[in-house]
């Protein structure tokens with residue numbers, strides 16, 4: 001059996017297209033243009049690429065993009081002052097601080113200083129709590145993108161056995177919450193999980209978000225399972241990017257699989273735009289865009 005390849009690049013283009021249609025209507029019917037502010041501290045090369053992409057795609061869907069670049073030595077007080085200014089700016093509906101931050105800055109403190117209603121990353125502790133208790137939240141972009149692809153592939157996820165590998169606050173934990181909300185039976189596996197291969201082999205859905213190149217091999221996968229690979233690993237001596245799944249062996253067993261690159265990654269930015277639209281709609285008391293939220 002060879003798995004169906006879930007094309008994240010094409011899916012993300014469709015999501016951005018839907019966002020653009022909503023933005024056109026928001027402008028025409030209400031005179032509102034959603035605005036996204038992205039804050040980058042330091043010169044991390046990958047972060048610079050992601051922030052550039054975010055700015056370009058924000059403008060492409062018709063939104064206003066505000067980029068705030070600060071040197072690596074920026075003090076916590078100066079960064080918090082910038083966020084405070086963005087929190088009160090009515091033209092800004094979404095705020096994102098690109099991660100990772102330089103080591104001297106307290107990531108939790110910085111993220112929790114963002115107005116939760118403008119927290120389009122869904123990392124603020126209020127949004128984490130709202131998601132965990134099944135209330136209306138801003139949902140982290142990467143897990144939201146995975147959920148959209150899973151819903152599109154399966155229709156209903158109800159009753160399916162899902163294993164999320166990785167317990168990060170950004171992907172693993174919110175992914176598990178979202179799958180639980182869609183009535184999956186969810187297990188979070190991690191580096192200390194005993195017999196991890198056997199645990200993963202039970203799953204109808206495997207989400208690998210562990211940050212270890214090619215850790216999951218085809219013999220861990222139940223035949224026909226859906227494999228969502230969140231890993232983006234750069235390995236010296238190997239060309240290009242590697243996922244957390246060993247693609248060549250998993251593709252032979254799975255029913256469907258996301259590639260790396262071109263799978264989950266592009267959905268992250270598409271969902272950021274969807275979240276900005278959602279935040280803008282909520283701020284103005286308007287109906288939320290259909291199919292673009294959890």
Ligand SMILES: Nc1nc2c(c(=O)[nH]1)N[C@@H](CN(C=O)c1ccc(C(=O)N[C@@H](CCC(=O)O)C(=O)O)cc1)CN2
Pocket residue numbers: 050096097098099100121141142232241260261262263264265266267268269
């Ligand atoms: N504040 C945040 N910081 C970070 C997030 C985030 O969601 N919010 N996620 C990652 C980086 N990231 C977006 O910020 C991101 C990562 C990867 C991609 C992507 O499209 N990847 C491509 C490959 C690109 C390449 O060649 O490098 C793919 O997988 O096909 C988009 C966004 C950490 N920081």
